[in-house]
Amino acid sequence: MxxxxxxxxxxKFFESKGHTIIPSASLIPENDPSVLFTTAGMxxxxxxxxxxxxxxxxxxxxxxxxxxTGDIDDVGDNRHCxxxxxxxxxxxxxxxxxxxxxxxxxxxxxxxxxxxLDPKRLYVTVFKGAEGIPRDEESIAIWKNIxxxxxxxxxVSGEDEIIKNNIKIIPLGAGxxxxxxxxxxxxxxxxxxxxxxxxxxxxxxxxFSDLVDSGRIIEIWNDVFMEFNKKEDGTIEKLKKHNVxxxxxxxxxxxxxxxxxxxxxxxxxxxxxxxxxKLSSKSYKQEAKSFRVIADHIKAATFIxxxxxxxxxxxxxxxxxxxxxRAIRYGKQLGIPDRxxxxxxxxxxxxxxxxxxxxxxEIYKDYYPELxxxxxxxxxxxxxxENKFKKTLISAEKIKNKELQKIYDIIFRATAKEHGLSEKxxxxxxxxxxxTEAVPLSASIAFDLETAHGYPSELFFEDLLxxxxxxxxxxxxxxxxxxxxxxxxxxxxxxSAGMFKGGLADxxxxxxxxxxxxxxxxxxxxxxxxxxxxxxxxxxxxERLRFDFSHPDKMTDGQKAEVEKIVNMAIEAHLDVxxxxxxxxxxxxxxxxxxxxxKYGDKVSVFSIVNDDAIIISREICGGPHxxxxxxxxxxxxxxxxxxxxxxxxxxxxxx
Ligand code: SER
Numbered sequence: 001m002x003x004x005x006x007x008x009x010x011x012k013f014f015e016s017k018g019h020t021i022i023p024s025a026s027l028i029p030e031n032d033p034s035v036l037f038t039t040a041g042m043x044x045x046x047x048x049x050x051x052x053x054x055x056x057x058x059x060x061x062x063x064x065x066x067x068x069t070g071d072i073d074d075v076g077d078n079r080h081c082x083x084x085x086x087x088x089x090x091x092x093x094x095x096x097x098x099x100x101x102x103x104x105x106x107x108x109x110x111x112x113x114x115x116x117l118d119p120k121r122l123y124v125t126v127f128k129g130a131e132g133i134p135r136d137e138e139s140i141a142i143w144k145n146i147x148x149x150x151x152x153x154x155x156v157s158g159e160d161e162i163i164k165n166n167i168k169i170i171p172l173g174a175g176x177x178x179x180x181x182x183x184x185x186x187x188x189x190x191x192x193x194x195x196x197x198x199x200x201x202x203x204x205x206x207x208f209s210d211l212v213d214s215g216r217i218i219e220i221w222n223d224v225f226m227e228f229n230k231k232e233d234g235t236i237e238k239l240k241k242h243n244v245x246x247x248x249x250x251x252x253x254x255x256x257x258x259x260x261x262x263x264x265x266x267x268x269x270x271x272x273x274x275x276x277x278k279l280s281s282k283s284y285k286q287e288a289k290s291f292r293v294i295a296d297h298i299k300a301a302t303f304i305x306x307x308x309x310x311x312x313x314x315x316x317x318x319x320x321x322x323x324x325x326r327a328i329r330y331g332k333q334l335g336i337p338d339r340x341x342x343x344x345x346x347x348x349x350x351x352x353x354x355x356x357x358x359x360x361x362e363i364y365k366d367y368y369p370e371l372x373x374x375x376x377x378x379x380x381x382x383x384x385x386e387n388k389f390k391k392t393l394i395s396a397e398k399i400k401n402k403e404l405q406k407i408y409d410i411i412f413r414a415t416a417k418e419h420g421l422s423e424k425x426x427x428x429x430x431x432x433x434x435x436t437e438a439v440p441l442s443a444s445i446a447f448d449l450e451t452a453h454g455y456p457s458e459l460f461f462e463d464l465l466x467x468x469x470x471x472x473x474x475x476x477x478x479x480x481x482x483x484x485x486x487x488x489x490x491x492x493x494x495x496s497a498g499m500f501k502g503g504l505a506d507x508x509x510x511x512x513x514x515x516x517x518x519x520x521x522x523x524x525x526x527x528x529x530x531x532x533x534x535x536x537x538x539x540x541x542x543e544r545l546r547f548d549f550s551h552p553d554k555m556t557d558g559q560k561a562e563v564e565k566i567v568n569m570a571i572e573a574h575l576d577v578x579x580x581x582x583x584x585x586x587x588x589x590x591x592x593x594x595x596x597x598x599k600y601g602d603k604v605s606v607f608s609i610v611n612d613d614a615i616i617i618s619r620e621i622c623g624g625p626h627x628x629x630x631x632x633x634x635x636x637x638x639x640x641x642x643x644x645x646x647x648x649x650x651x652x653x654x655x656x
Pocket of ligand 1 (some may be wrong): 040041042088131179222223224246247248
């Protein structure tokens with residue numbers, strides 16, 4: 001089965017169960033300052049899990065592109081990727097455990113409309129109860145019933161979590177079976193589905209976690225039953241309506257379906273590896289780790305650039321920069337640029353990242369047409385960053401080699417100079433030199449290389465290990481570097497202030513207010529400046545609204561004051577914010593503002609703010625969420641008005 005077949009099969013299956021197919025949201029969360037990237041399928045849907053109405057209705061199904069960078073050091077083993085796709089079906093206050101589990105089973109096992117997996121090879125986990133939330137007896141009963149109906153005997157494992165004989169259901173603790181994204185927000189117990197990938201090894205008999213670690217059983221799907229909201233003070237409240245959030249990793253499921261050992265053997269990687277083999281004349285078998293890092297990172301970078309980010313030293317742009325640079329460094333290790341150097345007439349080295357991005361675009365463009373549309377910008381950004389990094393590399397490598405030698409000397413001297421001492425005494429002296437001299441020096445070199453030269457610290461540490469063969473030194477230096485970076489960030493927080501502080505729903509109240517005031521402000525700007533004013537972009541944090549709009553000139557103080565006045569009048573009038581659902585065509589007919597692109601799907605939400613004389617103040621197509629009444633907004637103030645780019649102005653505004 002191909003990735004595209006899997007996506008289509010899933011979407012169609014759930015469409016037949018009354019779900020609306022919605023497109024993937026951007027990798028860059030809109031108006032959510034709590035995270036840099038969309039990390040799961042649920043992420044763009046949080047407002048709807050919290051009770052907002054989705055224009056697609058109560059049941060939707062989507063494939064969501066995701067980035068998780070927490071694992072950047074792990075990429076290269078056989079499981080981790082920074083970019084992945086998550087496919088899932090959603091109930092917003094509609095069906096719950098019974099339908100979710102039954103449909104999961106049907107999709108997994110049905111030979112015609114589903115994946116045709118063997119029920120005998122399926123295992124499921126459920127929540128065993130903790131912290132005042134009881135064991136999930138309901139899911140256990142549903143699973144038992146389903147397995148029995150399918151003719152499979154079923155037992156539940158005990159505290160030992162051992163799978164043997166007829167055990168199919170494994171109750172686990174909160175770490176495995178209670179799901180929350182981040183620290184706060186919608187959450188609940190979950191049930192995960194696993195598949196036995198090596199039945200030829202005979203009947204399963206072993207501890208659940210060992211079977212997962214050895215790769216014998218692999219997780220393919222997660223059904224989350226969201227009925228709680230975790231608040232900032234750590235308490236849990238019941239949501240007004242329960243939801244279902246399910247997530248299946250496309251890459252992993254594809255590997256399982258095609259009998260591949262890991263995701264890197266699927267068609268989502270194979271063509272990239274072929275390209276790297278051509279460029280480097282090395283084989284994937286010889287150099288698996290480098291191949292995986294390059295393929296994963298350039299793939300992630302391709303999608304991130306496509307969604308509008310450029311390499312920078314802060315925020316999402318910084319992660320992008322690290323991904324590209326790490327890939328280049330691994331490419332260099334494979335000898336890619338060097339090999340091309342001899343072919344290059346300019347005497348310089350030929351770039352390779354855009355070459356790989358071309359393959360990525362080919363693999364994914366059918367489902368993500370934006371890649372094809374944005375490909376020129378993607379290739380240009382990669383070229384630019386690769387050129388920049390090469391310059392950096394030359395000077396950073398020199399510094400690095402000199403410093404590595406210094407660290408090596410410290411350890412070597414400590415060992416050599418104490419002639420005549422016992423081995424134990426030498427070890428003590430050596431350890432002391434490592435912890436008092438070598439560790440601080442290594443951490444500060446790594447820090448300087450990274451902050452002043454953009455040279456990835458993990459590359460330095462890899463070389464440090466090669467040079468010194470001392471794992472303790474590397475481990476402690478990494479820890480010290482982490483402290484240093486945290487302190488540094490506290491001192492110089494800029495655009496990414498507060499970025500990771502809380503969970504998804506943390507800042508929601510304030511950001512919802514800014515979301516609504518942006519509508520009022522656009523209406524006021526059009527009133528004051530003219531109907532040529534269109535929204536060009538917006539970015540919201542819990543602290544402020546940043547809003548770009550088309551207008552050729554600097555605004556006068558009088559115009560700014562006028563806009564403030566109109567917005568504040570609308571706030572003081574306590575007007576209702578009314579949401580309606582309609583087709584995109586109808587929205588267009590009623591003169592709703594908005595970007596008429598595919599992003600919204602067939603049905604759209606239109607938010608209107610109407611004054612007491614029935615005059616429409618604002619009418620916009622928008623996913624929401626919004627406050628119910630403008631009286632909730634507080635006092636509006638423009639802090640700054642400046643140029644953003646040619647013909648586009650930028651306002652920063654706050655609600656006091
Ligand atoms: N939110 C869950 C996950 O990310 C299911 O989609 O695994």
